[in-house]
Amino acid sequence: MSTVQSAARVAFPFTALVGQPLLQRALLLVAIDPRIGGVLVSGPRGTAKSTAARALAAMLPEAPFVTLPLAASLEQLVGTLNVEDVLRDGQLRLAPGLVARAHNGVLYVDEVNLLPDALVDALLDVAASGINTVERDGISQQHAARFALVGTMNPEEGELRPQLLDRFGLSVLLGNPSDPQQRQEILRTRLAFDEDPQALTAAHAAQLRQLADTVAAARAALPRLAWPDAVLQHAAALALAAGVDGMRADLVMLRAARALAALEGRDAVSTQDVDAVAELALAHRRTVEPSTNRTAPSANDNSGPRSDKPPAPAATPSSEGDWGALPPQPTPTTRVLSTGAWPAKKA
The missing domain is CATH 3.40.50.300 (P-loop containing nucleotide triphosphate hydrolases)
Known part of the structure; x- marks a missing residue:
């Protein structure tokens, strides 16, 4: 072969x-x-x-x-x-x-x-x-x-x-990976697999078996894990803050948090589990970005660039109009008798 x-x-x-x-x-x-x-x-x-x-x-x-x-x-x-x-x-x-x-x-x-x-x-x-x-x-x-x-x-x-x-x-x-070291590691691993896939698979056989056993144990543990009220409250608050529609995001977060707790061998679901899976459940449903919760910066907002210069005075109407605009000029109108497409109307 x-x-x-x-x-x-x-x-x-x-x-x-x-x-x-x-x-x-x-x-x-x-x-x-x-x-x-x-x-x-x-x-x-x-x-x-x-x-x-x-x-x-x-x-x-x-x-x-x-x-x-x-x-x-x-x-x-x-x-x-x-x-x-x-x-x-x-x-x-x-x-x-x-x-x-x-x-x-x-x-x-x-x-x-x-x-x-x-x-x-x-x-x-x-x-x-x-x-x-x-x-x-x-x-x-x-x-x-x-x-x-x-x-x-x-x-x-x-x-x-x-x-x-x-x-x-x-x-x-x-x-696309932007770190040169990570790209090199990806290339090295892929080339090793292409050269001898059985060898790379054998090198990871023990890790694969252990992970498969962990997944099987987590599946069996799911029915034993419940969601405390604090976890339900936290998931609902995150969904509301993201502006999602309906209740699907909340339910997905809770199920994913329970699966994570089972995967990591814990006997209870915590708010930290919800935080760990929240972006996976909210990223494609979010309508409110965390960084754009405010429609305009407040007086105490220090996130933007600052200047020691005083703010420019607000523009006031003047006879010269807006910057770069000419004052209005009266223009006479003439009656169009014919555009060439239709015959002129008789007076």
Whole structure:
């Protein structure tokens, strides 16, 4: 097997990702609690968006990795019912879709901003509820569909509608690494993987196993963790300060905070957990920026540049008008008899 074929079959180790701690945290949180509603990863080309999603699925034991193509139909996504079988042998059979195949794994949607709105809406419904409902000709059937939804997009190719953007639980905005040392480390790790993917994976095998066990333990611990009143109050206050619409941001923050507490082995959710995940839940929903809460600077505002010169007097109306303007001049008008397009009207 050639090195290229080997690299194509071996996923990049999740623990070998460089310079993406926020993305790694968001992916782990949705893997622990898929009801968070998935994570939207936005950034330019070549920032390891798809690499991180595949690495997450490869780390989780027996977790399928399913990709949703842009040309998929709604039936391919959610499945359909073979009603014809009822007429033939009395059995109602479900033809499962991609959400059924992704159960207990990762459903990856590249360029989610280019998907039809109907597909995105249906996908986010299933991701948040964990249950897929298939309907046809008045007959419906449900099945479990719990998966970590990862949607990626390049903002240069278009944005998601605000209604769909809000449906994603968490969001991460990636940028091009600007630190030379970090870029060198990224290059060194990627080149090592391309040269010998098995060697790099083996070097991270112990960390991957430990992290997978931690995720499994966190999933089991979720039902035992509650949200104290102080945590509920803190999440609500952060959502109000961000000016978000509805209650989805509050709920996402609370679920993500609980997943973080479980991931780090704590037996209670704290306000610090809420603070740690708040920006992941609020960044794509925020309508009030923290730095623009004031519409105008106050007299005690020292944030701007200062000058020892006294302020200029306010402009007052004068006969000369505004700066650079000429005083008004009377201009006589003449009657236009014809513009050439229509014949002149007779007097």
